[in-house]
Amino acid sequence: MADAVIYSAQPDMAENADENSGILAFERYWRQAVNSRLLIAGILAGGLVLGLLITLLSTPQYRSTAVIEISRATANVTNIDQTEIEELQADEQYFQTQYELLGSRFLAEAVVDAANLTASESFRDAFADDPEAPLERRDAVEILLEHISIEPVRLSNLVNVHFSSPNRSLSAEIANIWAEQFLAANYEKRFGANIDARRYLRDQIAELRERLAQSEEELVDYANANQIVIVDTGVNDDDSSSAARSLIGDTLTTLNQALAQATAERIAAESALRAKATTAETRAASSQLRSMLATAEAKLASLSANFGPAYPEVQAARSEVEAIRESIASSEGRDISGLQAAYRQARSEEAELQARVKEVQDRFLSQQGGGIQYGILKREVDTNRQLYDALLQRSKELEAAGAGKNNMTLVQPALPADEPYKPSLVLNLALALLAATAVAAAVVFLRETMDRTIRDPNDVQRLFGLPTLGLIPRVEQDDLLDELRRRSSELSEAYVAARSNISFLTPQGAPKSLMLTSTRPNEGKSLTSVAICRSFAQLGKRTLLIDADLRNTALVDFLGKQASKDAGLSSLLVGGSEPQAVTIPIEEHGFDLIPSGMMPPNPADLLATDGLAQLIAKLEQSYDFILVDGPPVLGLADALEISTAVQGVVYVIESNDVKIRAIDNALRRLRAANAKVYGAIVTKLDDRNSAYGYGYGYGYGYGYGEPIDDANAGRS
Template identity: 55%
Template sequence: MSKDTGPVRVLSEHNEPDGGNPSVSLLQIDFERFWIQALNLKYWLLGIVVIGLLIGLIVTLLSTSLYRATARVEISLVRQNVVSSQPLEVESRFSEQQYYDTQFELLQSRSLVNRVIASGNLARDEELLAAIGLDPSQEITERTLGTILLGNVQINPLDRTSLVDISYSSASREVSARIANLWANEYIAANYQKRFGANIEARDFLEGQIAELRDKLAITERELVDYANANELVIIDTGRESGGSDAASQTLVGAELAALNTALATATTERIQAESALNAGSTGETGAASAAALRGRLAEEQAELAELRSKFGPEYPEIKAKLAEISALQEALNVESSIDNGALQAAYRKALLQERALRTKLADVKGSFLGQQGQGIQYGILKREVDTNRELYDALLQRYKELEAAGAGKNNVTLVDAASTPLKAYSPSLLVNLFVGLGAGLLAAAAVVYLRETMDRTVRDPNDVRNKLGIVPLGLIPRVQGADIVDELLRRSSEVSEAYTAARTNMTFLTATGAPRALMLTSTRPNEGKTLSGVALARSFAQLGKKVLLVDADLRHSGISDFIGLATDPGKGLSTLLSGGGTLAEAAVWVEEHGFDLLPAGHRPPNPVELLSGSKLKEIVDMALDTYDQVIVDGAPVLGLADALEVSRAVEGVVYIVESNGANIRAVQTALGRLATANATIFGAVVTKLDQRNAAYGYGYGYGYGYGYGYGDTPEEE
């Protein structure tokens, strides 16, 4: 037996396959595999999608019609108060987006829905309760009703605007419109109350205080007037604040006394002046002027008389005339003086009489004034009370006006469009439900494909042998249905025969000298096509003119003889040789139909592992290699048994049989790991039972080698 060359691939020399690293498999999603899985399940997936559409149709037919009414409000940003008085509202410190987000949350708050319920008395609204599916005869809590209302209302802000739509849905057109409008109005009222509630309360309080103080002021003023009338007090407004005893000076008597006092002082002054003028003999301005004129003429006449006397004698007529004129002037001057003295006396008497009359009147008025002094004190007390009440009234009225100006700001939330009664139902929508059913069906179909693909750990793509198991795929064998497999092997042009011929060809490249002379066929579990592969490969090597020995080493479940329809002697076989009885030449059976020798398993021993674990099997294989060109050993499955591990020590390497769509990759990995622990050389794998489920991967009857056989091909097409 030649062992100078090693295998092309040995499991211990490979990197860890992708199947051993879950993270790698998760990151490397092969969408083609999911597509192929979908193609394989197309009828099931089509049924799922159709069921989804049917469910959408049924839901549409069975659903209650819903009507949606929408009220639109405008929410403006809060602005600073601009009145001159101290503002009572505080401008929002939030950013614009935060403010609007807060308002949107308030529109869906529990406090607002409670206001809506209370304002509309919705807990007793039978039309509403019927529209939302509640029994009016049963007790309904406010929280339950509020939860239902919140579930039916929708708040939809319009992008890039300050407008917000408030929509309500129910089975009643009228209820939807009424609740939408009620919701909008209560939100507007709540917002106004929140912003100006303090001012409103203050104004209400001041209104009560002002009304009370107005009544009190009226009472005190009436008492003051009644007191003045009862005591005949006539009050003169002096334009200055006074009280107490000073109130008497503000009466008519006091005013008269002051006027008389002033007039008396004036009369006294005039009397004194007249008396002084009389005593001094002074004249009035008019008399003084006349006297001065007369004296001036008298002086002129006297001067002319003196000039005439200097020229003429006493008897001169002009002198006599001048003397007469001078005499007349002197007499006129004397008369003027007597007239001025009489005027002074008359003026003095008048002033004296006026002074005496004023003094008499002053004395009378003074007596009346002194009688009103006590009354003035009480009047002052009443007057101060009136003034105090008036000052308080004016102060409260001024503050009320300030609050009215500060609190009468415009609400920053206004109703733009009231909700109107909807004309048609918005739900259920047949088109929407069909799309939803279609989407749900597609998602369910995708989930089925995903679960099927992820849970299906079998080999579907023959490349999985290389990618996930780390070994070379030597052959791809199609599934044969509806025909005798042995007849298919005998027909050299059959797909199965051609597939094993391709596998045999690939084996010739495993070593530099060709195919390994001694190799074992094994699998993960029974019924994966191991026996068929052994017969087919032995037949294929024999067709090359080689002398081939096929050894049935599955001592627990031998089946090659039955498979090819060959009757053998149970006393002659591998178990007999391992027990030390007979020879290889005696035990080997020529299979003329296939052209190779068969060493049957013989009788079934009670201890197969003990027979296979010794060196006897190695000696038998070496002895066979002296006679045969090719020795193929059909071993037992790997999992659960140690037989294959012992047989692997007697051959050059192992060709692993993997059933597509059947063998679990993790189980295959475990089996290969067991072979690796036994230092077995894995030459490669033969994938068996490929069918239309694998065709989408590009591995139909062509096996990827260009034979051109596809599913559905007729012999003529071949």
């Protein structure tokens, strides 16, 4: 009991309580939650019902997943250490860039175009509000971005590409197209220059092929029309005239050579005929015959010298000589005939060749004009062929170099889901419960935060600079005076504690005269006045209670006494009677009462005179303690006038009801009137204030009226 009084009265104990403000704040919100338990239960139940309805009314969504492996592109370099450091630094940025590209609008547009989603009936049926209406490309892109999700797999190079839709097959199809378009875009980005160059070369080669074929066709047509036959010499020279020549020109050259040869042969035959030259064979045979002739003649001479003419051997030798001479003559005749025949043949061949050369020469001269145009067409063909060969060679080089390998791979294509992944009843109920819990917590927070009343009695010291002189519990019983008479009751004990604190307000003890006032009516001020006077009277002090609320004469009725309306404080202030004549003894409580009396037409003016101060000074000679039950402060000037006639003021504050701003304004008015406000008594504390430790150990704050042992157990 005494500990509770000291706790309320000493500022150092209040400072200790401030140190535990965090715990007290939690307890405040917890107590508010307990007081709002029905509302919280309704919010939680509503959240669960809402989660169930959302689950039942939601369209099932099927999600398919394609898995992509993303590897860092490496370069063929020799500075390995430096490259590894740079790659480690760039890894995070590189992969984060790829994740952003995977979910980019650019990729969504590519998927829309690749799958022709604007014309896809299944896509419109799944997402469009009106499946029959045409779907804009921009709307299709927004739908894709809303339903695609990119999930990197931790501690790996894998990325999951999720797509969800009401159609399981559509989900798998779009997830796969999304992955394929991403891989194609990455390949195009890495090797686009090579691919573009090859594509450009293919186009140029095709164009040059057509031009070359056309120019060759024109050349052949022109050659056929002009009967130009080209002989390829096989010489690959820059000068096309040396690489190929016409058949007529080549024939003319050959005929000229043959004509020169025939002319030379004709001249040789003619010279041989004139010189009667014989051939080598003829000369050899003639020389042999002449040798034989000489031998035969020598033999004939020898025989003739030894024998007569009629000698047979002489005759035989003479016949042999004659025969050899005939053979020599015959041989020489044959040689001249041969020379003549050779001469005639040579002249014939020369004439024939001259005729053919003349004919070919005429034809060659006739083709000279057409050869110019043929040369132009031929050079065009050669130029086109050279360009075509150069481009073809470059294309082969690019193909040999290749475009490289993509550093990203589709590891696992998406498959149609067997079951919908949402709505999930368990997940929706959990989320609904979580959301409802958050709403309930917000309600509790707002109710506690917006409740600008006194919950923690320490706020009296913190906000208004007033010590707490007493903490009075709320009593639900009708007969408060009967509860006050029971000394073991919480109410009686609380007011005894308040009286003890008032007794230590000055070094001499309690002030001789005090006024009790409050912010507004019905804050427990009258009960507090009666209880404090009763407590001082129990100490053997002569105590007087003055009802100074001239506008509301309810104190007499509260005490159950009868008093004349003409006798009271108002009559004393106007000098119409003496204090002894209007004083009513309250025997059951041990103090005297001066009622308010008749309500004057101008209470503030009546209280503003020196009469009240003189009356209290006079009464202090007869009483040990005088307590003035004053009117409320706000809206009236009565309490301000009364505060100047007493030694001090004790302010009554109703917890959990009166606004802090109103209390502060009322105290400002009192202090502006130079009133000495000693402290405050906080009334009507209930279980909403139990979080701050104000229970006294008698069950207060845990349910009034419980047995003392149970209450003590609760406090422990």
